[in-house]
Amino acid sequence: MTKRHVSLPPDAEAGLQAFLDEVDERLSSEEDTCAVVQDTLVDLFGDRDAYERWQAGDPVSPAARVRLQGYDPCNATLESEYYAEKDEERFKRSKHLQWLWRQFDATPMADNISFALRFRQMLANHLFEEAGDDLRIFKGVTFSYGHNISVGDNTVIHDDVHLDDRGKLTVGNRVSLSDGAHVYSHDHDLVDQTEVLNYHTRIEDDARVTFDAMVRAGCVVGENSVVGARSVVQGDVPAHHVVVGSPARSVKVKPGHEDDAEPVGDGKLTNRADEREIPYELPDDLDRFDEFGRRMDGPTTPHRER
Structure with missing residues:
Protein backbone atom coordinates (compact mmCIF):
# COMPACT_ATOMS: atom_id res chain seq x y z
CA MET A 1 0.00 0.00 0.00
CA ALA A 131 11.30 -5.46 20.18
CA GLY A 132 12.63 -4.62 16.72
CA ASP A 133 12.96 -1.21 15.14
CA ASP A 134 10.08 0.68 13.55
CA LEU A 135 7.29 -1.33 15.15
CA ARG A 136 3.82 0.01 14.51
CA ILE A 137 1.51 -1.17 17.25
CA PHE A 138 -1.98 0.29 17.19
CA LYS A 139 -4.72 0.65 19.79
CA GLY A 140 -6.25 -2.16 21.84
CA VAL A 141 -3.42 -4.71 21.45
CA THR A 142 -3.35 -7.07 24.43
CA PHE A 143 -1.05 -9.85 25.65
CA SER A 144 -0.72 -12.23 28.57
CA TYR A 145 2.59 -11.06 30.03
CA GLY A 146 4.56 -9.31 27.31
CA HIS A 147 7.93 -10.65 28.40
CA ASN A 148 7.57 -13.84 26.32
CA ILE A 149 7.08 -11.91 23.07
CA SER A 150 9.80 -11.29 20.48
CA VAL A 151 9.01 -9.09 17.48
CA GLY A 152 11.28 -8.22 14.54
CA ASP A 153 11.78 -5.03 12.56
CA ASN A 154 9.18 -3.11 10.54
CA THR A 155 6.27 -5.20 11.80
CA VAL A 156 2.75 -3.78 12.11
CA ILE A 157 0.20 -4.96 14.67
CA HIS A 158 -3.21 -3.44 14.06
CA ASP A 159 -6.14 -2.61 16.35
CA ASP A 160 -7.46 -5.14 18.87
CA VAL A 161 -4.94 -7.90 18.17
CA HIS A 162 -4.41 -10.38 21.01
CA LEU A 163 -0.89 -11.79 21.45
CA ASP A 164 -1.05 -14.66 23.91
CA ASP A 165 2.44 -15.21 25.31
CA ARG A 166 1.53 -17.58 28.11
CA GLY A 167 3.97 -19.88 26.33
CA LYS A 168 6.33 -18.14 23.88
CA LEU A 169 5.51 -16.04 20.84
CA THR A 170 7.97 -15.07 18.10
CA VAL A 171 6.93 -12.65 15.36
CA GLY A 172 9.37 -11.98 12.54
CA ASN A 173 10.34 -8.99 10.39
CA ARG A 174 7.85 -7.15 8.16
CA VAL A 175 4.91 -9.14 9.53
CA SER A 176 1.37 -7.78 9.36
CA LEU A 177 -1.19 -8.80 11.99
CA SER A 178 -4.54 -7.32 10.98
CA ASP A 179 -7.34 -6.00 13.17
CA GLY A 180 -8.84 -8.52 15.54
CA ALA A 181 -6.31 -11.30 14.89
CA HIS A 182 -5.63 -13.68 17.79
CA VAL A 183 -2.34 -15.57 18.09
CA TYR A 184 -2.15 -18.15 20.88
CA SER A 185 0.70 -19.93 22.62
CA HIS A 186 -1.28 -21.91 25.20
CA ASP A 187 -4.01 -24.49 25.01
CA HIS A 188 -6.15 -26.50 27.43
CA ASP A 189 -6.44 -30.24 27.80
CA LEU A 190 -9.49 -31.66 26.06
CA VAL A 191 -10.89 -33.39 29.15
CA ASP A 192 -9.39 -31.50 32.08
CA GLN A 193 -9.53 -27.88 30.99
CA THR A 194 -7.67 -26.80 34.13
CA GLU A 195 -4.50 -28.35 32.66
CA VAL A 196 -2.71 -25.68 30.62
CA LEU A 197 -0.26 -26.66 27.88
CA ASN A 198 2.22 -24.00 26.73
CA TYR A 199 3.89 -23.88 23.31
CA HIS A 200 6.20 -21.82 21.11
CA THR A 201 4.18 -20.19 18.32
CA ARG A 202 5.95 -18.47 15.41
CA ILE A 203 4.89 -15.99 12.74
CA GLU A 204 7.79 -15.85 10.30
CA ASP A 205 9.18 -13.01 8.17
CA ASP A 206 6.84 -11.27 5.70
CA ALA A 207 3.78 -13.28 6.76
CA ARG A 208 0.31 -11.74 6.93
CA VAL A 209 -2.39 -12.80 9.36
CA THR A 210 -5.46 -10.94 8.16
CA PHE A 211 -8.67 -9.66 9.74
CA ASP A 212 -10.13 -11.63 12.67
CA ALA A 213 -8.03 -14.74 12.00
CA MET A 214 -6.82 -17.08 14.74
CA VAL A 215 -3.55 -18.99 15.00
CA ARG A 216 -3.63 -21.92 17.39
CA ALA A 217 -0.91 -22.52 19.96
CA GLY A 218 2.26 -24.19 18.71
CA CYS A 219 1.65 -23.49 15.03
CA VAL A 220 4.08 -21.86 12.61
CA VAL A 221 2.87 -19.37 10.01
CA GLY A 222 5.58 -19.66 7.40
CA GLU A 223 7.60 -17.00 5.63
CA ASN A 224 5.72 -14.85 3.12
CA SER A 225 2.45 -16.70 3.69
CA VAL A 226 -1.07 -15.30 4.06
CA VAL A 227 -3.79 -16.36 6.50
CA GLY A 228 -7.17 -15.32 5.10
CA ALA A 229 -9.75 -13.31 7.01
CA ARG A 230 -11.51 -15.18 9.84
CA SER A 231 -9.51 -18.32 9.18
CA VAL A 232 -8.52 -20.67 12.02
CA VAL A 233 -4.98 -22.02 11.69
CA GLN A 234 -4.66 -25.42 13.36
CA GLY A 235 -1.44 -26.59 11.71
CA ASP A 236 1.74 -25.24 10.15
CA VAL A 237 1.28 -22.88 7.21
CA PRO A 238 4.03 -23.57 4.64
CA ALA A 239 6.07 -20.66 3.34
CA HIS A 240 4.47 -18.72 0.43
CA HIS A 241 1.07 -20.44 0.79
CA VAL A 242 -2.33 -18.76 1.12
CA VAL A 243 -4.61 -20.50 3.61
CA VAL A 244 -8.30 -19.85 4.27
CA GLY A 245 -11.18 -21.42 6.16
CA SER A 246 -11.91 -23.07 9.48
CA PRO A 247 -9.86 -25.15 9.79
CA ALA A 248 -7.55 -23.29 7.43
CA ARG A 249 -6.39 -25.13 4.32
CA SER A 250 -3.96 -24.12 1.60
CA VAL A 251 -5.80 -22.91 -1.48
CA LYS A 252 -2.90 -21.56 -3.54
CA VAL A 253 0.73 -20.50 -3.63
CA LYS A 254 1.52 -16.80 -3.97
CA PRO A 255 2.25 -15.97 -7.60
CA GLY A 256 5.96 -16.00 -8.40
CA HIS A 257 6.81 -18.46 -5.61
CA GLU A 258 5.65 -21.69 -7.18
CA ASP A 259 9.20 -23.06 -7.35
CA ASP A 260 9.96 -22.11 -3.72
CA ALA A 261 6.83 -23.45 -2.02
CA GLU A 262 6.49 -26.85 -0.39
CA PRO A 263 3.66 -28.78 -2.07
CA VAL A 264 0.55 -29.46 0.00
CA GLY A 265 -1.41 -32.06 -1.93
CA ASP A 266 -4.85 -31.91 -0.32
CA GLY A 267 -4.39 -28.50 1.29
CA LYS A 268 -4.54 -29.89 4.83
CA LEU A 269 -2.07 -28.36 7.30
CA THR A 270 0.06 -30.62 9.50
CA ASN A 271 -0.01 -29.91 13.24
CA ARG A 272 3.42 -30.23 14.86
CA ALA A 273 2.61 -28.39 18.08
CA ASP A 274 3.72 -31.33 20.26
CA GLU A 275 7.28 -30.72 19.08
CA ARG A 276 7.07 -27.15 20.45
CA GLU A 277 5.54 -27.75 23.86
CA ILE A 278 7.23 -25.82 26.67
CA PRO A 279 7.22 -27.91 29.86
CA TYR A 280 6.88 -26.30 33.27
CA GLU A 281 6.61 -27.33 36.89
CA LEU A 282 4.26 -25.91 39.49
CA PRO A 283 5.40 -25.35 43.07
CA ASP A 284 4.41 -28.08 45.50
CA ASP A 285 2.88 -25.58 47.92
CA LEU A 286 0.63 -23.98 45.29
CA ASP A 287 -2.84 -23.19 46.60
CA ARG A 288 -4.79 -24.64 43.70
CA PHE A 289 -8.40 -23.89 42.85
CA ASP A 290 -10.78 -24.59 39.98
CA GLU A 291 -12.50 -21.42 38.77
CA PHE A 292 -15.50 -23.52 37.75
CA GLY A 293 -15.93 -24.81 41.30
CA ARG A 294 -15.37 -28.49 40.50
CA ARG A 295 -13.62 -30.94 42.79
CA MET A 296 -9.90 -31.19 42.10
CA ASP A 297 -9.78 -34.85 43.20
CA GLY A 298 -12.53 -36.10 40.90
CA PRO A 299 -12.35 -38.81 38.22
CA THR A 300 -11.32 -36.48 35.38
CA THR A 301 -7.94 -37.39 33.86
CA PRO A 302 -6.04 -35.35 31.27
CA HIS A 303 -6.36 -36.41 27.65
CA ARG A 304 -3.52 -35.07 25.55
CA GLU A 305 -4.50 -36.29 22.09
CA ARG A 306 -4.81 -33.42 19.65
Missing part, protein backbone atom coordinates in the same frame (compact mmCIF):
# COMPACT_ATOMS: atom_id res chain seq x y z
CA THR A 2 1.29 3.44 -0.92
CA LYS A 3 1.32 5.85 2.00
CA ARG A 4 2.44 9.40 2.51
CA HIS A 5 4.67 10.96 5.16
CA VAL A 6 2.90 12.98 7.85
CA SER A 7 4.61 15.10 10.49
CA LEU A 8 3.50 17.12 13.50
CA PRO A 9 4.08 20.86 13.90
CA PRO A 10 7.53 21.51 15.41
CA ASP A 11 6.24 22.63 18.81
CA ALA A 12 3.99 19.59 19.16
CA GLU A 13 6.82 17.28 18.05
CA ALA A 14 9.20 18.77 20.61
CA GLY A 15 6.69 18.36 23.44
CA LEU A 16 5.88 14.76 22.56
CA GLN A 17 9.53 13.79 22.23
CA ALA A 18 10.41 15.40 25.57
CA PHE A 19 7.69 13.36 27.28
CA LEU A 20 8.79 10.12 25.59
CA ASP A 21 12.40 10.71 26.54
CA GLU A 22 11.48 11.40 30.16
CA VAL A 23 9.43 8.22 30.58
CA ASP A 24 12.00 6.14 28.72
CA GLU A 25 14.81 7.46 30.89
CA ARG A 26 12.90 6.76 34.10
CA LEU A 27 12.01 3.22 33.00
CA SER A 28 15.67 2.61 32.13
CA SER A 29 16.84 3.76 35.55
CA GLU A 30 16.84 2.03 38.93
CA GLU A 31 13.67 3.90 39.89
CA ASP A 32 10.74 1.75 41.02
CA THR A 33 8.70 0.90 37.92
CA CYS A 34 5.45 1.08 39.86
CA ALA A 35 6.15 4.70 40.82
CA VAL A 36 7.04 5.64 37.23
CA VAL A 37 3.81 4.13 35.93
CA GLN A 38 1.74 5.88 38.58
CA ASP A 39 3.29 9.30 37.87
CA THR A 40 2.91 8.88 34.13
CA LEU A 41 -0.76 7.94 34.32
CA VAL A 42 -1.60 10.73 36.76
CA ASP A 43 -0.22 13.24 34.27
CA LEU A 44 -1.65 11.60 31.14
CA PHE A 45 -5.13 11.69 32.66
CA GLY A 46 -4.67 15.30 33.82
CA ASP A 47 -5.30 14.39 37.44
CA ARG A 48 -2.20 15.87 39.09
CA ASP A 49 -4.05 18.51 41.17
CA ALA A 50 -6.59 16.03 42.54
CA TYR A 51 -3.87 13.47 43.21
CA GLU A 52 -1.75 15.95 45.16
CA ARG A 53 -4.76 17.04 47.25
CA TRP A 54 -5.53 13.41 48.05
CA GLN A 55 -1.91 12.73 48.98
CA ALA A 56 -2.00 15.76 51.28
CA GLY A 57 -4.88 14.21 53.20
CA ASP A 58 -7.76 16.22 51.80
CA PRO A 59 -11.05 14.29 51.71
CA VAL A 60 -12.14 12.82 48.40
CA SER A 61 -15.22 10.87 47.36
CA PRO A 62 -15.06 7.07 47.26
CA ALA A 63 -15.19 7.17 43.45
CA ALA A 64 -12.33 9.68 43.29
CA ARG A 65 -10.29 7.56 45.67
CA VAL A 66 -10.76 4.46 43.51
CA ARG A 67 -9.73 6.45 40.44
CA LEU A 68 -6.64 7.93 42.08
CA GLN A 69 -5.59 4.62 43.61
CA GLY A 70 -6.00 2.96 40.21
CA TYR A 71 -3.07 4.85 38.73
CA ASP A 72 -0.82 2.66 40.89
CA PRO A 73 -0.48 -0.76 39.18
CA CYS A 74 0.09 -2.34 42.59
CA ASN A 75 -3.59 -1.58 43.28
CA ALA A 76 -4.75 -3.45 40.17
CA THR A 77 -5.07 -7.10 39.15
CA LEU A 78 -4.81 -8.54 35.66
CA GLU A 79 -6.18 -11.84 34.39
CA SER A 80 -2.67 -13.20 33.82
CA GLU A 81 -1.85 -12.56 37.48
CA TYR A 82 -3.85 -15.69 38.32
CA TYR A 83 -1.86 -17.97 35.98
CA ALA A 84 -0.03 -20.41 38.21
CA GLU A 85 2.84 -21.37 35.88
CA LYS A 86 4.13 -17.88 35.08
CA ASP A 87 7.59 -16.60 35.99
CA GLU A 88 6.66 -14.63 39.10
CA GLU A 89 9.86 -12.55 39.18
CA ARG A 90 9.59 -11.44 35.55
CA PHE A 91 5.88 -10.79 35.89
CA LYS A 92 6.31 -8.25 38.69
CA ARG A 93 7.71 -5.63 36.33
CA SER A 94 5.75 -6.83 33.30
CA LYS A 95 2.51 -6.25 35.16
CA HIS A 96 3.40 -2.61 35.87
CA LEU A 97 4.34 -1.96 32.25
CA GLN A 98 1.29 -3.78 30.94
CA TRP A 99 -0.90 -1.63 33.19
CA LEU A 100 0.67 1.50 31.72
CA TRP A 101 0.13 0.14 28.20
CA ARG A 102 -3.55 -0.66 28.79
CA GLN A 103 -4.35 2.58 30.61
CA PHE A 104 -2.57 4.65 27.98
CA ASP A 105 -4.96 3.16 25.43
CA ALA A 106 -7.84 4.70 27.43
CA THR A 107 -6.45 8.23 27.05
CA PRO A 108 -7.21 10.61 24.16
CA MET A 109 -3.50 10.52 23.26
CA ALA A 110 -3.89 6.88 22.19
CA ASP A 111 -5.59 8.13 19.02
CA ASN A 112 -2.77 10.54 18.15
CA ILE A 113 -1.05 8.10 15.82
CA SER A 114 2.26 9.94 15.51
CA PHE A 115 2.67 9.95 19.27
CA ALA A 116 0.96 6.67 20.18
CA LEU A 117 3.04 4.48 17.86
CA ARG A 118 6.25 5.85 19.34
CA PHE A 119 4.96 5.53 22.88
CA ARG A 120 4.11 1.85 22.37
CA GLN A 121 7.46 1.24 20.64
CA MET A 122 9.18 2.70 23.71
CA LEU A 123 7.10 0.54 26.07
CA ALA A 124 7.72 -2.57 23.93
CA ASN A 125 11.47 -1.96 24.25
CA HIS A 126 11.07 -2.32 28.01
CA LEU A 127 8.35 -4.97 28.11
CA PHE A 128 8.92 -7.46 25.29
CA GLU A 129 11.73 -10.01 25.31
CA GLU A 130 12.80 -8.42 22.02
